Amino acid sequence: MLPIDDTPIVRDGNALILAMDHGLEHGPVDFKAVPEKLDPSTVFETATHDAVTCMAVQKGIAEGYYPSYEDDVNLLVKLNGTSNLWMGEPDSSVNCSVEYAAEIGADAVGFTLYGGSNNEVEMAEEFREIHEAAREYDLPVVMWSYPRGQGVKNDTKPSTISYASRLALELGADIAKVKYPGSRDAMAHAVKSAGDMKVVMSGGSKKDDLQFLSSVEAVIDAGANGLAVGRNVWQRQDPSRILDALEKVIYEGETADAALGE
Numbered sequence: 057m058l059p060i061d062d063t064p065i066v067r068d069g070n071a072l073i074l075a076m077d078h079g080l081e082h083g084p085v086d087f088k089a090v091p092e093k094l095d096p097s098t099v100f101e102t103a104t105h106d107a108v109t110c111m112a113v114q115k116g117i118a119e120g121y122y123p124s125y126e127d128d129v130n131l132l133v134k135l136n137g138t139s140n141l142w143m144g145e146p147d148s149s150v151n152c153s154v155e156y157a158a159e160i161g162a163d164a165v166g167f168t169l170y171g172g173s174n175n176e177v178e179m180a181e182e183f184r185e186i187h188e189a190a191r192e193y194d195l196p197v198v199m200w201s202y203p204r205g206q207g208v209k210n211d212t213k214p215s216t217i218s219y220a221s222r223l224a225l226e227l228g229a230d231i232a233k234v235k236y237p238g239s240r241d242a243m244a245h246a247v248k249s250a251g252d253m254k255v256v257m258s259g260g261s262k263k264d265d266l267q268f269l270s271s272v273e274a275v276i277d278a279g280a281n282g283l284a285v286g287r288n289v290w291q292r293q294d295p296s297r298i299l300d301a302l303e304k305v306i307y308e309g310e311t312a313d314a315a316l317g318e
């Protein structure tokens with residue numbers, strides 16, 4: 057494992073990864089309510105907030121927009137990703153090499169692994185290659201550990217999420233990004249299953265402020281290390297307000313209510 061706490065994508069042991077790869081994963085539909093966010097610069101601007109430890113994007117967005125933000129934003133290049141147009145068993149094409157990610161300024165790399173998919177074996181072999189290459193560049197590896205596919209009936213049930221975090225530890229990830237398993241205790245078990253590896257929660261679709269921050273409070277209380285979030289930040293009209301609150305919950309241990317000033 058890397059000394060992950062010494063890397064720029066971690067602040068005081070925790071992390072807030074702002075993800076914006078939705079244009080590939082879901083299509084422009086995620087920007088419907090906030091059409092101005094179709095311009096990636098607007099989300100890079102949001103990522104300059106102190107609460108954000110890095111921004112996760114695909115290669116094309118990194119190439120086109122990161123140069124204007126490299127002094128103010130840490131970059132995580134997502135190495136694989138697939139569009140919603142793909143109708144097969146869950147899979148994700150490798151779109152960027154570690155070498156190229158390093159060349160365009162990455163501070164970390166990210167990789168989705170769909171455990172339980174009929175493509176798990178090939179994806180794990182691809183992960184091995186990117187993991188070992190990332191070690192040569194001292195780049196932390198964040199695994200989007202998302203069990204889904206024919207082998208998975210319920211992708212957020214507690215035992216599935218614990219398996220997701222354990223699988224990431226065993227394959228060498230430095231941080232696992234997992235879905236919320238529905239309760240603080242279930243998240244605590246997923247964190248315990250991950251040993252010393254860091255675990256962050258995946259944001260999911262947009263919720264109201266208190267509901268969203270309460271789930272973040274629960275995962276921090278469960279020993280997790282923060283959040284990898286997209287829609288719950290940049291789909292808001294004023295992302296800085298929720299980032300101010302997230303900063304208090306993730307790094308200062310405040311409750312959701314206190315962070316919102318309620």
Ligand code: FBP
Binds near residue numbers: 076082287
């Ligand atoms: P959200 O916080 O918006 O859910 O983003 C996190 C993320 O993992 C993105 O990186 C990715 O585009 C998306 O969710 C994938 O979601 P799913 O595979 O569940 O549709």
